Amino acid sequence: MKSAIIIILLTLLTSCANIPTIDELFDRESSQAIDRSGNIMKIVVIDVGQGDSTLIISPEGEAMLIDTGNYIAGKHAILPLLEHEGIDELKYIVITHYHEDHVGGLAAIKMGHDEFDQTDDMQPTGGIYDRGAPTPTSIILDPSYALYALANAGYRESTRVGEQLDLGSVTLEIVASSGLLADGTKVEGVDPEDENASSIALIIEYSGFRMFVGGDITGGGGSPPYQTPDVESELAPLVGDIDVLKVSHHGSKTSTNQRFLDVTTPEFAIISVGENDHGHPHASVIERLLDSGIEIYQTEAGALASDDPIVADGNIVIEVNDDGEYTVNY
Ligand SMILES: [Zn+2]
Numbered sequence: 001m002k003s004a005i006i007i008i009l010l011t012l013l014t015s016c017a018n019i020p021t022i023d024e025l026f027d028r029e030s031s032q033a034i035d036r037s038g039n040i041m042k043i044v045v046i047d048v049g050q051g052d053s054t055l056i057i058s059p060e061g062e063a064m065l066i067d068t069g070n071y072i073a074g075k076h077a078i079l080p081l082l083e084h085e086g087i088d089e090l091k092y093i094v095i096t097h098y099h100e101d102h103v104g105g106l107a108a109i110k111m112g113h114d115e116f117d118q119t120d121d122m123q124p125t126g127g128i129y130d131r132g133a134p135t136p137t138s139i140i141l142d143p144s145y146a147l148y149a150l151a152n153a154g155y156r157e158s159t160r161v162g163e164q165l166d167l168g169s170v171t172l173e174i175v176a177s178s179g180l181l182a183d184g185t186k187v188e189g190v191d192p193e194d195e196n197a198s199s200i201a202l203i204i205e206y207s208g209f210r211m212f213v214g215g216d217i218t219g220g221g222g223s224p225p226y227q228t229p230d231v232e233s234e235l236a237p238l239v240g241d242i243d244v245l246k247v248s249h250h251g252s253k254t255s256t257n258q259r260f261l262d263v264t265t266p267e268f269a270i271i272s273v274g275e276n277d278h279g280h281p282h283a284s285v286i287e288r289l290l291d292s293g294i295e296i297y298q299t300e301a302g303a304l305a306s307d308d309p310i311v312a313d314g315n316i317v318i319e320v321n322d323d324g325e326y327t328v329n330y
Helices: 002-014 024-028 071-084 106-111 143-151 231-239 258-263 283-291
Strands: 041-045 054-057 065-068 092-094 128-132 154-157 164-167 170-177 201-206 209-213 245-247 270-271 295-298 316-320 326-329
Touching: 002 106, 054 071, 065 164, 071 106, 092 164, 106 143, 170 231, 201 231, 231 270, 258 283, 283 295
Parallel strands: 065 092, 092 128, 128 154, 209 245, 245 270, 270 295
Antiparallel strands: 041 054, 041 316, 054 065, 164 170, 170 201, 201 209, 316 326
16 A cells, blocks of 8 residues: 555655656766765765755765755756665655645655665664655645655654754754744744745854855745745854855745845855756856855756856865865765
8 A cells, every 4th residue: 555655655756747767767877986085974965856855965874865855856966876876875865845845855865776786775773864755735745745744654754943954074064944033033024834934044164164054944025915024034043154155045036035045145155956947046146146246056057147157067075184174065
């Protein structure tokens, strides 16, 4: 019965628009050569098409994922990358929110890839962290959420804002979840059904290097009735100075507001984006980032109409040494 439900859900999910073909995903470049020498933390913003998935490997070789792309990306982009990196065990998976382009790959990852002899090995040893079981029926009945809930039964942990996850010598601090911030503030207007605004946001820190990853968290942009709650402005002082920004919501115009950039002052911005009908990344976001002196890297072009960002057409790799010095490559 459970497998029948999974097959029905997978059929629904893989019939959605904007999912990259298997050929497209297989054709993409993998990350640069593996170098485990030295005390290097490696972060890979994985090219999952239109979606999000970030792999973190600590200097000690512990690994985790933040988000899992969609189902096809999970199977044909994330699992091959784990194989390439020699990772046969994940410590954590953090799911920022329950939209299909962030959560859909979990079932594929947990099932493993026959070609790589990955079976059930991909069950995270430290748990799968999310923002907790939602109550709105619109979320519970969503096929992506239903498949997710089936796939992670027994391993699910709820995040608490202010909590810290340790991945070897790398720390991840949860600074927002469901509109609640690490200082106890509840951001006004964050509806329990608003998946984007409810995203988990966290800071990855190693040897003074700091990177923000916030799922599809919103910054107050958009016009009624699509105006979004401004989580970013209240969150910015808690985030403080960062080196790298994983741009929220694939460069949507409703995120990455000027106050967030002014307070967090990143040097690099990474946009995870694929073919889409949403206008991601939006020209106004690219302009704000460039006007703030921030160098932009994108996994794919998406709706980009400018030559300024660097389009990797593949994974983007950040490596940080134990002096906090870092490089961004693709
Ligand atoms: Zn998304």
